[in-house]
Amino acid sequence: MKPKYVDSRGRIPIGKHFAGRSMVIELRKDGSVLLVPCVTIPESEQWLYKNEKALEQVQAGLEQASRGQFSDDPPDLDADSKRLSTIEE
Numbered sequence: 001m002k003p004k005y006v007d008s009r010g011r012i013p014i015g016k017h018f019a020g021r022s023m024v025i026e027l028r029k030d031g032s033v034l035l036v037p038c039v040t041i042p043e044s045e046q047w048l049y050k051n052e053k054a055l056e057q058v059q060a061g062l063e064q065a066s067r068g069q070f071s072d073d074p075p076d077l078d079a080d081s082k083r084l085s086t087i088e089e
Contacts, residue, residue, distance in 0.1 A: 004012045014035070026034040042050070048055055064070075 006012050018035075018037070019088070022038050022040055024036040024038045026036065028034060048058065
């Protein structure tokens with residue numbers, strides 16, 4: 001294990017493999033630091049990951065789209081809009 005040194009701006013180089021990735025930094029009681037790679041999502045989209053059925057439907061739709069399976073019927077936007085107006089947030 002090769003030591004790394006903190007520069008004057010508080011940074012430690014950890015390698016290009018981690019460049020551009022988000023990390024959660026956990027400062028432990030014993031003084032050690034744990035870096036955990038993570039993914040962040042906008043608050044406005046977090047509902048999808050809390051709703052298992054909706055997430056499954058989105059994933060199924062994406063899978064169908066990747067196979068080129070699209071509906072032959074155009075969407076009824078008026079009906080969809082009316083239905084959305086009845087759903088509570």
